[in-house]
Amino acid sequence: MLYKAKDKIEKDYDVIVIGSGLAGMTAANRLAKDNIKVLLLEAHNKLGGFATWFYRERKKHVFDVSLHGFPAGMIKTCRRYWSKEIADHIVQLKGVRFVNPQYNLESDFTKTDYINKLTNFFKIPEKTVIDFFNYIEQMNFYDDQSMTNRELFEKFFPGRNDVMRFLMEPIVYANGSTLDDPAISYGIVFTNFMKKGVYTFKGGTDYIIKMMQDELLKNEVDIKKHAKVEKILIKDGVTKGVVVAGQEIKSKAVVSNGNLQTTVLNMIDPEILPTEFISRTKEVRLNSSSCQVYIGIKPECKIDHIGDLIFTSTYPTFDTDALMDFRITSRTFSIYYPEGRPFDENQKYAIVSSTNCHYDDWKKLDEYQYKEEKQKMIDETIECLEKFIPDIRDKIDYIDAATPLTVERYTHHKKGASFGTKFEGLDISMNLHKYVPGLFHAGSVGIIMSGWLGAANYGVIQANEVSSYLFTQKEN
Numbered sequence: 001m002l003y004k005a006k007d008k009i010e011k012d013y014d015v016i017v018i019g020s021g022l023a024g025m026t027a028a029n030r031l032a033k034d035n036i037k038v039l040l041l042e043a044h045n046k047l048g049g050f051a052t053w054f055y056r057e058r059k060k061h062v063f064d065v066s067l068h069g070f071p072a073g074m075i076k077t078c079r080r081y082w083s084k085e086i087a088d089h090i091v092q093l094k095g096v097r098f099v100n101p102q103y104n105l106e107s108d109f110t111k112t113d114y115i116n117k118l119t120n121f122f123k124i125p126e127k128t129v130i131d132f133f134n135y136i137e138q139m140n141f142y143d144d145q146s147m148t149n150r151e152l153f154e155k156f157f158p159g160r161n162d163v164m165r166f167l168m169e170p171i172v173y174a175n176g177s178t179l180d181d182p183a184i185s186y187g188i189v190f191t192n193f194m195k196k197g198v199y200t201f202k203g204g205t206d207y208i209i210k211m212m213q214d215e216l217l218k219n220e221v222d223i224k225k226h227a228k229v230e231k232i233l234i235k236d237g238v239t240k241g242v243v244v245a246g247q248e249i250k251s252k253a254v255v256s257n258g259n260l261q262t263t264v265l266n267m268i269d270p271e272i273l274p275t276e277f278i279s280r281t282k283e284v285r286l287n288s289s290s291c292q293v294y295i296g297i298k299p300e301c302k303i304d305h306i307g308d309l310i311f312t313s314t315y316p317t318f319d320t321d322a323l324m325d326f327r328i329t330s331r332t333f334s335i336y337y338p339e340g341r342p343f344d345e346n347q348k349y350a351i352v353s354s355t356n357c358h359y360d361d362w363k364k365l366d367e368y369q370y371k372e373e374k375q376k377m378i379d380e381t382i383e384c385l386e387k388f389i390p391d392i393r394d395k396i397d398y399i400d401a402a403t404p405l406t407v408e409r410y411t412h413h414k415k416g417a418s419f420g421t422k423f424e425g426l427d428i429s430m431n432l433h434k435y436v437p438g439l440f441h442a443g444s445v446g447i448i449m450s451g452w453l454g455a456a457n458y459g460v461i462q463a464n465e466v467s468s469y470l471f472t473q474k475e476n
């Protein structure tokens with residue numbers, strides 16, 4: 001059932017899931033399909049977390065916040081853990097363009113095309129390219145994590161900054177990783193994308209989240225929105241439920257899809273944890289944040305097909321610091337055509353420009369500087385877009401920008417982190433239940449578990465842990 005905001009929850013549950021991001025919702029659905037009684041609590045007025053959208057001018061414009069592209073693996077994940085109908089709405093984005101001082105190329109972002117471009121355009125010997133793909137395809141989470149991305153590229157393509165850019169730039173946009181992050185965080189995500197290219201959801205984020213909500217309710221997950229969990233109840237070291245608006249709701253297990261550090265350091269009494277685990281939790285680094293410029297096109301205007309994703313930069317070489325620099329030189333344009341929202345006859349074209357950035361660069365500005373910098377970002381984005389759509393100024397109906405402060409305000413994510421935590425967060429998240437029986441965490445952590453696919457799959461991994469926990473509880 002879908003509780004109303006004013007409803008009081010009187011029942012006990014097997015599992016309470018805190019937060020309806022893709023990890024939280026997928027965990028809830030996976031558990032419910034096994035007849036486990038689940039309550040999903042969401043602080044916001046809609047489900048989805050970062051998988052979200054917003055309307056402007058009385059629904060004249062709709063913008064997807066994080067639907068730029070995900071790997072083909074999402075089809076299998078949705079088919080297995082959601083429904084065939086949801087999986088069937090996933091379609092490929094074929095036009096991925098790269099425009100920068102080092103090259104101007106178009107790709108369908110598949111392994112076959114990448115091998116072709118690396119050998120024929122970048123003139124890398126085919127054996128080196130194949131060896132590179134074989135190497136990264138064998139990478140897994142349990143591998144040695146000491147090799148960095150920089151070392152990985154130097155091993156296979158020494159001195160080839162252009163090749164490094166071609167291979168890594170899209171992944172930096174996808175998960176905020178840098179050249180100093182562990183190579184496995186790049187290898188696993190890149191290999192996922194390279195299996196079959198980049199995909200999107202036909203109908204938009206509002207449509208998939210509506211379908212997911214319907215599916216959760218069909219599988220008898222109870223849902224309450226406007227329900228911010230204040231505390232996780234622990235008695236004698238074991239998880240017993242949560243507290244929402246001063247009310248205790250009991251459960252045998254809890255899955256938190258909230259921020260990892262908030263879960264461990266604020267939602268439970270840290271006294272029950274070993275000091276070593278608390279210090280490691282405090283040291284977990286957050287991933288970077290991002291800025292977006294949202295552009296709504298006049299309903300009567302058309303845009304020629306110029307590609308679905310355009311990775312563009314004026315910076316001479318590839319440098320992950322430059323990609324996040326306050327003085328923006330690199331952007332990704334996501335172009336949304338009316339075919340992407342066939343179920344909504346009002347929707348026309350929309351363009352979203354995204355740039356990775358540092359929270360502190362925006363946080364330190366005073367109110368005046370902040371407004372000025374936001375306007376500057378909007379102006380420079382239009383200027384850059386003019387290279388692809390020369391008459392874009394005449395076609396813009398609505399334009400606004402979001403900064404890391406916007407992300408922080410709407411999502412409550414510390415420092416507006418767009419891609420969860422750095423690699424070390426994974427260990428804390430995966431092992432929490434070993435310290436507090438019955439308490440699990442699922443959500444964007446460790447770079448590899450972030451993004452639509454990473455978060456959804458991690459929800460399944462943690463749901464499996466919850467199932468085994470409930471089973472052993474029953475046995476005892």
Ligand SMILES: Cc1cc2nc3c(=O)[nH]c(=O)nc-3n(C[C@H](O)[C@H](O)[C@H](O)COP(=O)(O)OP(=O)(O)OC[C@H]3O[C@@H](n4cnc5c(N)ncnc54)[C@H](O)[C@@H]3O)c2cc1C
Binds near residue numbers: 019
């Ligand atoms: C601008 C941007 C662009 C992106 N683009 C892409 C992309 O193109 N492709 C891609 O694959 N990924 C993209 N991502 C990343 C992707 O959206 C996220 O990794 C993924 O959606 C995160 O899911 P999650 O499960 O970690 O939860 P989140 O989305 O973080 O959701 C957590 C939920 O928990 C709720 N919550 C937290 N605390 C509480 C509490 N105490 N009580 C109740 N509820 C609580 C929050 O309100 C929220 O709804 C993008 C992210 C951003 C920010």
